Amino acid sequence: MSDQIEIIRPDDWHLHLRDGDMLKAVLPISAALFARAIIMPNLVPPVRTLDDMRAYRSRIEAALPEGSAFKPLMTLYLTETTDPAEITKGAETGELTALKLYPAGATTNSDAGVKDFTRITGVLEAMQEASVPLLVHGEVNDPDVDIFDREAVFIERVLEPLRRDFPGLRVVMEHITTQEGASYVNEANENLAATITPQHLIINRTDIFRGGIRPHFFCLPIAKRENHRQALRKAATSGNPKFFLGTDSAPHPLNAKECACGCAGIFNAPVTLPYVTQVFEEEGALDKLEAFTSLNGPAFYRLPVNEDRITLTRTAPDPSIFASVDAGPGGQVVVFRADTPLNWSVTSA
Ligand code: NCD
Ligand code: ZN
Numbered sequence: 542m543s544d545q546i547e548i549i550r551p552d553d554w555h556l557h558l559r560d561g562d563m564l565k566a567v568l569p570i571s572a573a574l575f576a577r578a579i580i581m582p583n584l585v586p587p588v589r590t591l592d593d594m595r596a597y598r599s600r601i602e603a604a605l606p607e608g609s610a611f612k613p614l615m616t617l618y619l620t621e622t623t624d625p626a627e628i629t630k631g632a633e634t635g636e637l638t639a640l641k642l643y644p645a646g647a648t649t650n651s652d653a654g655v656k657d658f659t660r661i662t663g664v665l666e667a668m669q670e671a672s673v674p675l676l677v678h679g680e681v682n683d684p685d686v687d688i689f690d691r692e693a694v695f696i697e698r699v700l701e702p703l704r705r706d707f708p709g710l711r712v713v714m715e716h717i718t719t720q721e722g723a724s725y726v727n728e729a730n731e732n733l734a735a736t737i738t739p740q741h742l743i744i745n746r747t748d749i750f751r752g753g754i755r756p757h758f759f760c761l762p763i764a765k766r767e768n769h770r771q772a773l774r775k776a777a778t779s780g781n782p783k784f785f786l787g788t789d790s791a792p793h794p795l796n797a798k799e800c801a802c803g804c805a806g807i808f809n810a811p812v813t814l815p816y817v818t819q820v821f822e823e824e825g826a827l828d829k830l831e832a833f834t835s836l837n838g839p840a841f842y843r844l845p846v847n848e849d850r851i852t853l854t855r856t857a858p859d860p861s862i863f864a865s866v867d868a869g870p871g872g873q874v875v876v877f878r879a880d881t882p883l884n885w886s887v888t889s890a
Pocket of ligand 1: 557583648649678760761762792
């Protein structure tokens with residue numbers, strides 16, 4: 542087995558960059574490794590209109606390191622008042638890549654999400670017409686549904702009816718966490734794809750409570766039982782073009798994670814590529830790594846594949862990648878599994 546592999550530069554199909562000091566602190570990390578990323582719109586307040594989106598894109602571009610070729614792929618936060626005309630306009634100019642659907646209250650900063658799905662019919666029609674993908678946070682927000690069942694129930698109650706009503710709509714089920722999610726996507730037609738995060742390939746729900754409660758393993762959708770982790774590893778490493786990498790790197794300052802009611806989100810940008818490589822090696826699927834990180838995403842989004850390459854080497858990474866990131870007055874951001882050794886590193890990017 543080779544100790545060095547070269548792959549086409551990856552893209553991140555699900556990334557939270559935040560704003561202000563946090564944006565400035567985390568953006569250079571993703572920009573050094575990934576060519577493009579789908580930028581999540583769950584700011585406070587959310588990115589709701591094309592004008593909000595353009596302003597946010599300018600702030601991202603202004604925070605990019607000198608000479609960086611990183612391209613933010615912008616999204617809108619779908620609300621019950623989103624104007625269908627904006628979809629058409631954003632698609633025409635090419636500045637709008639996708640819309641993100643959060644069921645109201647399902648996750649961090651999702652209060653402005655959708656409560657009544659009948660109110661977004663016009664927007665979904667415009668998206669179907671213009672071929673703008675709908676990115677779904679696939680969890681129901683019903684407090685009576687057990688947190689570990691919310692993804693499976695979402696598929697049944699929301700996603701399947703929605704796809705039946707809009708058969709031409711292109712949908713990405715973001716950060717799938719279950720066997721049900723993986724099978725549903727696998728069996729669907731080519732209009733449905735899914736992103737998978739590194740953490741859901743690595744931890745299961747027991748890890749969240751191993752030796753005590755571990756707030757830095759808390760994200761939504763929450764990690765599930767081991768059989769689900771295994772199903773996700775199988776899906777990611779299968780080479781099936783419906784599955785691609787979306788890190789869901791979601792930085793929060795330490796004091797918002799380590800407290801009585803810690804918020805959901807795992808910051809993994811610095812360690813994603815070593816981890817994913819390690820997973821593919823463990824699964825005997827290093828030959829499928831490039832498909833997952835660099836080919837399947839552009840194919841679904843109908844974008845060109847990146848031209849340059851990165852090198853991964855079987856060696857312990859520089860310890861600096863595990864260091865907490867200083868996000869200004871908001872505090873430090875802890876890196877996913879910073880205390881765990883890794884045996885692959887990005888040696889040229
Ligand atoms: C994300 C965040 O912090 O914005 N949190 C998370 O646990 N994944 C929101 C999201 O993608 O659900
Ligand atoms: Zn996310």
